[in-house]
Amino acid sequence: MPEPVRHVVFDIGKVLIHYDPDIPFSRIIPDDEARRFFFENVCTHEWNLEQDRGRAWADAEAEAIARHPDHTDEIRAFRKHWHEMVPHAYDGSVVELRALLAAGHDVTMLTNFASDTFREAQQRFAFLNESRGVTVSAEVGLIKPDRAIYDRHAEAFGLDPAATLFIDDSMPNVRGAREAGWQAVHFTDSGTLHRDLVENGLL
Structure with missing residues (x-):
């Protein structure tokens, strides 16, 4: 017992x-396939988990932008629109x-x-x-x-x-x-x- x-x-x-990142990102990246690519390859669950481990957002953004400079605005939008993810x-x-x-x-x-x-x-x-x-x-x-x-x-x-x-x-x-x-x-x-x-x- x-x-x-x-x-x-x-x-x-x-x-x-x-918690749902799709809430703001369905507007930021309206195309379903493009949004899926973003979450699977750019701002991934594993990437976000490093902020939970203590990594600063500025460092997280710099790391992701170095990998995907063509997604700079969307990467920075993740923290900027975080409040929408927890409605x-x-x-x-x-x-x-x-x-x-x-x-x-x-x-x-x-x-x-x-x-x-x-x-x-x-x-x-x-x-x-x-x-x-x-x-x-x-x-x-x-x-x-x-x-x-x-x-x-x-x-x-x-x-x-x-x-x-x-x-x-x-x-x-x-x-x-x-x-x-x-x-x-x-x-x-x-x-x-x-x-x-x-x-x-x-x-």
Whole structure:
């Protein structure tokens, strides 16, 4: 039997807030094939992940422009229009987060996020300031699903890994948490999250 859960850790992107680069880029690069090429070859997921690891946007833009100078304007548009990529919160998930807090549970957050965009998100979404604290990947130079970021978060916030429940939309990140000795659930929607929290005796 797993230990009773005493700590809950939320991922943020696609768990508490929506993220979709296609929102601005469907306007910036209207052609579907050209846009697909851009995301697969220019501003790729791996390229963006380096900002989550702590790389400065200016350095990221310079690197991408050196590879694809013909896409200079579109590359610079990525950071410029980032705010459009996170248009709204997942209200159902926020209800669950606030229900846990209201019930007195220990809640923190662990996110792969660039530092400046995370601070911007905190200004826009009040609930990102309501937990006991957050580990932002770019600010510690570590990234999920690497084991080190889970260990650092647990140490920083005094969590017992075996009594910690992690919530993330990414299965590699869920597996990373389990490998670090945490309990973890895969987020798909707020209804499933509610059931997971009830099954763990939290709500």
